[in-house]
Amino acid sequence: MSSADTILKRKRRTLVLLLAPFSIMLSVFFLIPLGIMMVYSFLEPGLYGGVEWNWYPYNYGRIIGWPLNDFEEFEPIYLKIFLNSLQIALMTVICTFLLSYPAAFWVSRMKGAKKNFALFLITLPFFANLLVRIYAWLLLLRPTGFFNTVLQSAGLIMEPLDLLFNNFAVIIGMVYILTPFMFLPIYANVEKLDYSLVRASQDLGANPLQTFRRVILPLTAPGILGGSIIVFIPALGNFIVPSFLGGSKVQMTGNLIERSFLQSRDWPFGAALALLIMASVVILVVIQLNRQAKAEARGVS
């Protein structure tokens, strides 16, 4: 280190040294793979897996109806499955919100150690293994499962109910897995809710319902939106939940992707489906970032 070096130069060298490992890793094992996947989605599927290096936009044709060639047909089922996936993800967002919002107020009104303990209890299941959590719902919902056994022995039903292998079961599983993702951002907002604003609203003549709609809801909206996005994204791409709780009856795009990679070995088609999911995610994130930037410009976060 020569002493003629300026402080700035030395800083720059340290900066490069610190940033290099992650930057290189992210480029090689993240950006390039995503790029290749994008390219693959426009290539012809190989006969036994892999790809032929030919321009082949027809993978998308199969899904959205255009463009098509002699071999590929438009199958509306793929779009239907995608729409069903969107619907399931949306329902998951709504249910996790309805569950988490009151719970956030419940915890925020607690004090000291009790509050920390409640937060701990709510966060802990997040760390349970995904499979274990889905497995638990299999035990609850299947024909010989907990609910059916309890209801039957209570004499409320004669035949076991079909609780499994429908949208309802898939949504319950998703909600169970993703609730902490909704709870935490909402809680962060509810926790710092300034009750003097609530009092001001009441003072200005608003009844509790109006106060809720005009003051509390808008003030906690950033948490709700943030939570919605980080629940929606993993719900949309999930294939483990539907494959166990949805069985063969409920398909999501994730299942199609999994199958094209590991069974039918049609990689370009799977890549095209994955890009469909990526596109939805990117659109959502861009909208959210835009909203955030605007909110920041207004001085609220």
Next chain:
Amino acid sequence: MNFLNITSARKAYRTPEGGFIHALDDVSLNVRNNEFLTLLGPSGCGKTTLLKCIAGFEDIDSGNISLEDQSLKGVPAHRRPFNTVFQNYALFPHLNISDNVGYGLDVARVPKKERADRVEEAMELVGLKGFGKREPNQLSGGQQQRVALARSLVLKPRVLLLDEPLSALDRKMRENMQIELKNLQNSVGITFVFVTHDQEEALAMSDRIAVVANGKVQQLATPTEIYDEPANAFVANFVGTSNIFTGKVVEQNGKNLKIETANERQVLATSDHFNLGDQVQVILRPEHMKLSPDGNEISECCIEGTVEASIFVGSEMHLHVNVGKGRTAIVHHRHNRGDEGERIEVGTDVKLYYSPNAAHLIELVED
């Protein structure tokens, strides 16, 4: 040989809007060995930037900083024989008090025995003997301040840099610390460069004051010179309160000048530096203006006006006097017990007397 010398230092920051802020704009400053020098200025004037550049936390864009004629260019902060007392003290929360004080010695691998002695000595110096095992957050603001001082002084720096160290203390504590700091500086014989925006603090403690504004040193002088002979209108207004009248010398009789001011008043002053026809600014301190002549003031030397407001502040009555064309002069009128009867009502016509020697003249600069 120069001690700490700063020549033509410049530093600019880019603003988020794309412009530049010249934090240091051609600053030259010579700090003498063993003196208590204060950098005084409003917030954002560049005084803290200058301190950071001396400490080595930041580079200057151009110019030079040298210690005993050795340039400090490229010498990082940890190799400079300067230590800083930070505004928020910056005590290490994970270390106890004696480890905080001993930090610099540990880093320099000073032997255990010597380290213990020097830490002990430094703690005693700042009056914190026996506090070694406490944690920083168990101490009051004033005590944390002392720890920060001890932590720096234990290394026997050539220069101690103090970045508004008293601003977080309450008024009483601040006044005590002012005296202590000054005594400490005398006893350890280390050069102090002290940054503050508080003019009273600066006047009370410093050997010399550098008034800084807009990235420039406006005046570098002793506290009495700064107060009595401000170099420009900014210094006159920033240090103490001033009444400034713009005008032109219309009569000259040796040193005695008569100035016709823009608000159509005539002001007398004495000066060697100005002649008939010069454009000048006349600076009159509020406490040098009286409502009746006594002693040095002469009866023909007065300004007429009307009282617009009178504010009682305890020891004094502050009068705002309209002296024509909307110009207001501020007068500090001494208050004696039982003066109630003399209370000056708003609207009273008054004459303001002063001694021509009290009027300080500076050149009028167009801005």
Next chain:
Amino acid sequence: MFDKILDSKIWSFLFKGYGLLFLTFLYLPLGLIFVYSFNANAINMAVWTGFTFDWYLTIFGGANSQSSFDAAFTESPARIFDVVKNSAIVALTASTVSTVIGTATAIALARFQFFGKRLYQAFLILPMIVPDIVLGIALLIFFVGAGFKLSLLTVIIGHTTFLSSYVFVVVSARLAGMDTSLEQASADLGAGPITTFRRVTLPQIMPGVVGGFLLAFIISLDDVVITYFIAGVGGQTLPLFILAMMRRGLRPQINALAVLLLLFTFIVAAIGLYLRSRKK
């Protein structure tokens, strides 16, 4: 007053009741596995026939369990040790490396100014936003295309990449709460950059670093989706093993294995959450 209303008897009763329901929703399913794992009934878990440790013993090859019914699992003890070892190797390596990388990156972004920093920051957390399945297949395509043999190594590489983002976020939060003048003070007192890092920065951010490490460790240990695509034959981890078991049918042994895994991750998570909640 709304806050008064929230604190009023009726509402606080309603909230308490709701809170208990909420917690029941979160814990009933997991509690059920726990109870079932001690149920001797091999045919229908929902019917309690007696207490047993058999399921725990069988997964470790202990008790000679009842029937040929469990033949599918008799080979498992050796297999289980294998996959547990694989999981441990992956989780420990990936979380250690990602802790180093994530921490270095967090420090760089917290302590240095450079052009395009915000954009870069967004880039760094991208792996957390991209759905698991997309990341999984992208890595699969990449590894196969680049001629990597799918193995534990590919799993470790995949995990390290996205785990570094998590560590980065956790450590960044810690750094944001740290006073930068502490580092300046250290330099000012004569410490070089490395000494400053070791004696001031690291002790200050340690809870964040350990918390980030534990989070990365758990996520790696639990990961199903990404591992599923890039593990290949040689790289089966514990979650993949459980996945295979679940596909073959619901057996009581799964209960026992699930409980063990749950207990382990909960203990690690509890330590991590404790560290994060601790002040300073």
